[in-house]
Amino acid sequence: MAKLFAVTIVLIAILSAIPVIRNTWHPVPDVSAHGQAIDDQLSDTMWEAGISFLASQILLAWFIWKFSGDRPGEKTTKNFPGGATGLVLAAFILVGVEVFALGIFGAKAWANMYFTQPGADAMPVQVQAGQFAFYFRYPGPDGTFGSIHPDMISEANANFYGLDLDHDPDAKDDIVTAEMAIPVNREIRLLMHSKDVSHSFYVPALRIHQDFVPGLDLQIHFTATKVGRYEIVCSQLCGLGHYNMKAYLDVYSQEDFDNWLKKEAAMQ
């Protein structure tokens, strides 16, 4: 029974590793300027965690195989060579080095994204999250967003941002859309806020994941490097329609983007 158990553990470990080695399920391909560092970090961690996983399971199985059952002739207790000290040292040195390395390189990948400022020419786009939709806003030709008046927010009147179009000149040319579009290879400065509860802005293809915090304006910046259509989803439980809170992100050439923006402006 012990031997069968040992074989089962090894089989489970190998079967579990096969889809990872074959890359059967993987993140959607990266189309961001900063994403490669994250993917490299994921890959390095997969190697280190994968080897730790297989080695530990196989060692466990081996010892169960080898040391089960009574051995009546053996009167003294055999212990693992080196005892606890060796294993503690191994844990400190092997795992210590491993996590230290992961920590340092991981910190660099994180810092690339969060500890850098957007360039002065980064294009501002605003996103507002609400149950259960995202709305995006472009500042229009004047380059300035109109003020938000929460008391004027009305989905019924399609005034999603609570803009005072009668009195606020900055708001007049603002372009509000239900889908997001950006030009390729242009840095985007995304201004994020929620109008009701916590939500999240998760774009796997762009390697972006940031919660909306009600009461707090947040900002992230990124550059998309490949034209195409991608998906934005909410990953923070926000109510009964959470699963359906999504939007498309279209990455266009600059020319196509300009045309799209003109078309959206005409529809306001």
Place this chain on the structure above:
Amino acid sequence: MHDMSAHAAAHHGPPTSFIRKHVFSLDHKVIGKQYYGLGLVAVIIGMVLSWLVRLHLGWTNYAIPGLHLLSKNGAPGDVMTPEFYLQLMTMHATFMVFFVLTVAPFAAFGNFFLPIHTGAEDMPFPHFNMMSFWTTFVAFCVMVTSFFVGDGPTLGGWTQYAPLSAIGSVGGPGQGLGVVIWAISIAIFCVGQLFGALNFIPNVLDLRCKGMSMWRLPMPTWAWFITSCMGLTSFSVLMPACILLILDHVAGTSFFVPSNLVINDQLQPHAGGSTLLWQHLFWFFGHPEVYIAIVPGMGIISHVLITNMRKPMLSHRVLVYSMGALAILSYMVYGHHMFVSGMNPFSSLLFSFPTLLITIPSTIIVLILIGSLYGAKLRINAASLFALGFISLFITGGVSGFFLAQPSIQILLHATYFVVAHFHFTMAIAAIFGIFSGTYFWFPKMWGRMMNDKLGQLHFWLTFVGVYCIFMPMHYLGLAGNVRRYQAFVVDYMQPLVGVHQFITIAALFTGAVQFIFLYNLIHSRFWGEPAPDNPWQGTSLEWSIPSPPPHDNFGGRHVVVYHDPYQYGVESSTGDYLMQDSPEQVKNAHDEP
């Protein structure tokens, strides 16, 4: 100290009335069994809820016969609505985390065995101990009522993130009365756990019998002691957080709700609160809670393994120090739940390093457990299989921690099924394997009858393979970006993953059904099992030196004296290859540490 302490515990005589004996009992053993029963009821509820949510995830429009009986509005025509899915999911997690994973390994086994392990006749404050159980029972009943009042239980997830949890019924079904009931129940639960911790800690510190130094305490008792210290400091944070949440609902306060929120085109009356405050308070409890669930399991499976290996661990003390390190670090790592929450991204890095560091004591524990198998004479039975299974599951859950400790990787994996796989392997399934191992091992002592070991082993095999089939594929779903807490997968890139969900659902239904073998074995053995000898496993710690089941005052009036470290196996004594902890016999190859 020791002589006095033995008398200090003898402050209540054997009960005579039915009520005092079986209901409002002051006996720690009865209270332990009551906690076990509560955990059993809660785990059945939690498991049925998991079946329902898994069925829905596999086949979203499937009509589950009779579901409308649970909620007319939530299941018209027996098909689960999106909100009812979230309500059931929230209740699955709530029952499992609080009323199973906290109650069973810690409060149930701890109550029964901790005083016996320390050589005490009972807990230091038996009335508080009784109140601990009944307070927890009231909390459980309050939580159950949320199914039957208003528009059902809360749908906000067991983490109850504000402001969704604090804005009232405008947030959706269950977000009014459902949240209030949830918060009241959890606040009461915290009081119950504080009563428990206030008994466990002084028992270990002050009621140890003569000769029982701290290092002579068996592994589970060390684990319960460490867990009590964690419970004391973490539940005492969750309780006021829940009270503030209740006040946001009933007193017009705004602790967790900021200004200018607009819901259904209506500007909300709240102003000035902080949504991140809730997350900090919740996770300051929430991460230690992970270890409150898993550390008792580590102690229990160590105890079971040592007895079945017929040799002590490579180092008792290193294991204890490592469990202590987990406990201390658990308060410093909680921010890894909040890497992308919107807190200062520099804080994410600061929380990342202790999170990576906590893998060192975890690795030490795994290596000591595996390394101790070297040279063992391993006995295979249901208890030892579940203990070995615990190690395998803890390794699997542990390595996924490498990913989630890093903020940069959480950009991909946060709030995906990768996280669901990680915490189920560690705090849920490994901890439950600890409960199973403890049950098969201690059942003879608790109820005086043996369990059917063949059925136990069958239960193990089917469960072990089953849980890997359920939770291993969730890692792959997470890698592919499958977000958790979705009731259906309408996002384009997630639609190809539905087949994996269907496989998981079938595995979950199968593995759940297998648990009825355990339930049958438990009930059948309780009444018709073979009578258990006092020491069926040739164990050495104090529970095996007293009758099965133990008498009211544990040691029959004997003032127990301890002469050895707890695990004298592989020795040559007059009893065989082991030496009882309270045996005055001296043997040459004893494993007493100085």
